[in-house]
Amino acid sequence: MQFPTNQNNSKSPAEMGEEQLLRPLIDVQTDLKAACLLKDAIARFSTGYLPSKSLENTQKLLGITVPTLRFIRRFPTLFHEFPHPKWPSLARFELTHVAKLLRQQEMKVFDECQTDLVERLCLLLTMSKSQMIPLQSIHPLKWDFGLPDDFDKNLVKRFPDHFQIVKGTNGLACLKLVQWREEFAVSELQKSNEKRGLESDNGADGRNAYKYREFKRGKSALEFAMSFPRGYGAQKKVKAWMEEFQKLPYISPYEDSRRIDPNSELVEKRVVGVLHEFLSLTIYKKTKRNYLRSLREELILPHRFTRLFTRYPGIFYLSLKCKTTTVALREGYRRGRLAERHPIA
The missing domain is CATH 1.10.10 (Arc Repressor Mutant, subunit A)
Structure with missing residues (x-):
């Protein structure tokens, strides 16, 4: 797919206006x-x-x-x-x-949200290629995932059937997923599309059950929610590119991606899906770009995956505030505020 460029602005589409929102x-x-x-x-x-x-x-x-x-x-x-x-x-x-x-009060909220936090952490580990991630890559994400300060001790101790600390091939201490039920590994995009399908087709239980199975198998061309900067999304080239991208089959970030042809356009949609799911799992629907870079190998992301944040400005946007680069999920915000506030937020 040929991505259209905006030659009339010095800034990239992802930088137009979003900085003021965030x-x-x-x-x-x-x-x-x-x-x-x-x-x-x-x-x-x-x-x-x-x-x-x-x-x-x-x-x-x-x-x-x-x-x-x-x-x-x-x-x-x-x-x-x-x-x-x-x-x-x-x-x-x-x-x-x-x-x-x-x-x-904070400790009380952590206890009340414990089940949700464990599930988020399990899903993050499920996305990784070996279902384990070095602790040094998870610690910077404690704030983004709403994890308590001592998660690597208390959660492992409380949930030994979910987590264990192991030594990785590089000698680093890693958090490993012990066991996870496959039926829970459903992405936020799949859930949102299924919800819309149920709402628009209420009563057709058999058909919706079939659609949901297709979502999980990655055979349906699920659509990402897109919201472009003012004036940009109305361009004909952008509309044509957006429709072409949305028609590609969706590959769940929890599926084995090794079966995908590395030269296929599906690879890029799979990477966009991984980034979308990762940001969906965070409490504030955003994280620092460097945190994602430290997970590149675990999430099987290409070397230059961060270019996708400006390549798909309808899904992501960037902020250069506070001397760092923050990437956020556009659909997670409404008028500069979180669309859905987690109790920890």
């Missing part, structure tokens, strides 16, 4: 995520406080645009600052009473 959300969540990471770090310390020296060189890790010490001092409601007991010239930070109460 900017407030990314700003707020960047600060919120950093504050939560600091809160968890303090909670892990046996002393109950975090020395200021430990905050050195953490700015990049937290994803913030200001020095960490300046950042943590912006939130006196969450963090108390005191002189260090041994070195009075240095500062230490403790959680305030309010922060402790919020942490208790």
Whole structure:
């Protein structure tokens, strides 16, 4: 398929307008995520406080645009600052009473959503080629998947029939899926198309059951929801390309992709399906592009898969806010807000 280009704009279609939609959300969540990471770090310390020296060189890790010490001092409601007991010239930070109460509420929500979080993690592992992923690639995704700080210990301990820690071929510690029922491995695109099919064909149970089986087998040309930047989607070339792409058979991200001809156009639709499903599994329907890059081999993605985010601006959009590249699922948002809010969100 020949993808149409927009020669009248200096920016790519995916950059036209979406930055304004995501900017407030990314700003707020960047600060919120950093504050939560600091809160968890303090909670892990046996002393109950975090020395200021430990905050050195953490700015990049937290994803913030200001020095960490300046950042943590912006939130006196969450963090108390005191002189260090041994070195009075240095500062230490403790959680305030309010922060402790919020942490208790957070733990309660994690417990209430435990089944959902386990399923999301299982689906992520099911998508991987060997049904296991290095822990170092999952830890950065804790915020995006709504996982508790100690998921690699508590979830494995609570659900030994689902997860186990193993050593990968590269020597890295990996989270491995022990067992998963195949009938649960149905993508969000399949679910949404089935839901629309049931609504439009209410009463025809036999036909819908057949359609659902076809969805799972990947034989139907399931359509991705698309919403283009203003004026772009109305172009004739774009419409023709969109219709051609939508007619290609859909390959579930949970199916073995090795049977697909590597030179076939189905490969690209399969990759788009994997990226769509991955973002659908996240709490905020978005993630950092670098996090996806670290999963390239596990998800069987091509070397230059990130170009698909600008190649399919009707499905994805990018933000360059906060000195990082964030990719989001367009259908996950309505007027710059999450279309469906998860309890953890």
